[in-house]
Amino acid sequence: MACAAFDGQVVRHDTRIEDLLKKFVCVRLVQANDLDLTLFQFDFDLTFAVFFLNADRTIYGRFGSRSDQKNAEKEISLEGFRKALTGALELDKGYPKNKGILAGKQPLPVTMKRPEEYASLAGKYKPTIDYEGKPAASCMHCHQVREAERLSYREANKPIPDQALYPWPMPTVIGLTLDPKEKAKITEVAAGSVAAQAGFQAGDEIAMLNRQPIISTADVQWVLHNATGPTKLDAAVLRGGKSVNLQLALPNDWRVKSDIAWRATTWDLRRMALGGLVLKQDPATNMALRVDYVGQYGEHAMGKRAGFKKDDLIVKVDNETRPMMESEVFRLLLQSKSKGDKVPFTVVRGDEKVELTLPMQ
Amino acid sequence: MGFCTVRPLIAEEMSNWTERIIRKSEYCLLRLRRPAMTRIGLLLLLTLPSIALGAESRDSKVINDRADVLSAGRWTYNDLPKGFAEAKRTGKPLLVVLRCVP
Numbered sequence: 001m002a003c004a005a006f007d008g009q010v011v012r013h014d015t016r017i018e019d020l021l022k023k024f025v026c027v028r029l030v031q032a033n034d035l036d037l038t039l040f041q042f043d044f045d046l047t048f049a050v051f052f053l054n055a056d057r058t059i060y061g062r063f064g065s066r067s068d069q070k071n072a073e074k075e076i077s078l079e080g081f082r083k084a085l086t087g088a089l090e091l092d093k094g095y096p097k098n099k100g101i102l103a104g105k106q107p108l109p110v111t112m113k114r115p116e117e118y119a120s121l122a123g124k125y126k127p128t129i130d131y132e133g134k135p136a137a138s139c140m141h142c143h144q145v146r147e148a149e150r151l152s153y154r155e156a157n158k159p160i161p162d163q164a165l166y167p168w169p170m171p172t173v174i175g176l177t178l179d180p181k182e183k184a185k186i187t188e189v190a191a192g193s194v195a196a197q198a199g200f201q202a203g204d205e206i207a208m209l210n211r212q213p214i215i216s217t218a219d220v221q222w223v224l225h226n227a228t229g230p231t232k233l234d235a236a237v238l239r240g241g242k243s244v245n246l247q248l249a250l251p252n253d254w255r256v257k258s259d260i261a262w263r264a265t266t267w268d269l270r271r272m273a274l275g276g277l278v279l280k281q282d283p284a285t286n287m288a289l290r291v292d293y294v295g296q297y298g299e300h301a302m303g304k305r306a307g308f309k310k311d312d313l314i315v316k317v318d319n320e321t322r323p324m325m326e327s328e329v330f331r332l333l334l335q336s337k338s339k340g341d342k343v344p345f346t347v348v349r350g351d352e353k354v355e356l357t358l359p360m361q
Numbered sequence: 362m363g364f365c366t367v368r369p370l371i372a373e374e375m376s377n378w379t380e381r382i383i384r385k386s387e388y389c390l391l392r393l394r395r396p397a398m399t400r401i402g403l404l405l406l407l408t409l410p411s412i413a414l415g416a417e418s419r420d421s422k423v424i425n426d427r428a429d430v431l432s433a434g435r436w437t438y439n440d441l442p443k444g445f446a447e448a449k450r451t452g453k454p455l456l457v458v459l460r461c462v463p
Contacts, residue, residue: 003460007458007460010458011429011430011433011435011436011458012433013433013435021435021456023453023454024453024454024455024456025437025444025447025448025451025453025454025455025456026435026436026437026455026456026458027436027437027438027440027441027443027444027455027456027457027458028430028436028437028438028439028457028458028460029439029441029457029458029459029460030423030426030427030438030439030459030460030461030462031439035459036441040457040459042459046459046461047460047461048458048459048460048461049458049459049460050456050457050458050459051455051456051457051459052454052455052456053454053455053457054448054454054455055445055448055449055452055454055455057445060454085456088454088456089454092454128439129423129439131423131424131427134420135419135420135423135424135463136419136420136422136423136463139423139462139463141461142459142461143461
């Protein structure tokens with residue numbers, strides 16, 4: 001199970017973190033049923049996420065990041081978790097004097113205060129898990145919250161906004177690779193990226209971002225998640241024992257390069273925009289998208305019914321011929337097409353070009 | 362889990378039962394290279410026990426998680442108000458883990 005090993009270490013109070021965990025009141029929530037969305041705003045595709053907060057509901061930080069389908073623990077480590085715990089305790093020690101710098105870490109106003117307020121989830125779940133009956137079936141999963149949010153836009157014939165399509169961007173989107181064994185230490189800065197342009201360097205430790213103290217990769221993601229481009233974010237990094245101030249300039253559309261293929265919630269985006277097709281970058285050309293999988297049933301078989309076949313190379317989507325990732329196709333279609341619209345696709349199959357029409361859902 | 366766990370990680374992440382069943386069926390069909398009727402028959406034979414076993418396993422995971430964690434006595438389980446009350450009483454900060462079990 002995804003994150004099971006890590007979760008097991010935390011829940012058993014592994015000896016490497018036991019001393020710090022004792023300094024917290026530890027709460028385990030295993031359901032999204034009746035979840036307080038005015039407080040718990042996180043990456044709903046995660047199967048393991050942590051909040052550090054106090055009895056006043058003031059959040060000190062978040063922990064839990066993921067960027068890969070198979071390796072759920074690639075971005076986290078017990079060492080990094082220990083450092084996040086230490087960081088949270090330091091912030092708790094400084095509270096309430098540090099209330100000002102914590103302001104940006106607090107939850108933002110939401111439309112729905114509970115998942116059950118979304119139309120697609122209303123009436124389907126009770127507030128608690130039915131342990132005496134069907135425990136698994138009665139448990140609402142966190143990813144259903146994101147799916148419900150997207151559906152609310154889709155059903156209202158509104159474009160799904162970038163923040164809902166590309167939630168919780170990993171720092172790699174802006175060119176930063178962080179060390180999972182540290183709080184937010186940079187191991188690599190991609191050449192030409194916005195992070196490189198801002199002056200970030202490998203070895204820098206991000207101490208503050210957008211005037212918020214950073215104790216984990218998830219904290220960086222929180223800032224990025226709520227940054228709508230174009231915008232500028234102030235940063236303070238520790239470099240060689242000194243604090244260096246930088247400014248990150250995020251252009252418009254900066255988050256669009258996020259690869260969301262690993263996310264459980266992408267399954268439903270594929271239904272809406274691609275009729276159940278799964279697209280992957282063609283390794284031969286590295287330009288066109290190849291149909292890697294064709295859904296077989298229900299609304300996930302719309303692509304099949306439209307005539308798509310496995311290994312078709314998609315070279316044109318709705319008159320758009322530039323190379324795109326699957327994630328970008330979602331944006332193209334889910335922000336400009338409504339349910340029922342018919343979108344022309346051109347695919348290359350063997351030696352021939354085939355014109356297909358895919359209804360949007 | 363046998364034949365139908367062709368893509369276990371993907372299947373694992375699907376929590377909605379309808380989606381899970383559809384995915385299992387789809388991946389099983391992908392593996393079969395037989396006439397349509399045979400496919401459907403085999404599909405039913407192969408997927409239903411697997412799905413039933415999966416359901417048992419998922420329920421057990423949820424039940425066992427609660428039993429194991431509560432017996433260890435270190436965590437407040439699925440009770441946030443109790444956690445806040447404890448934090449107020451002790452002056453300690455809270456660490457809240459949100460975990461998708463099944």
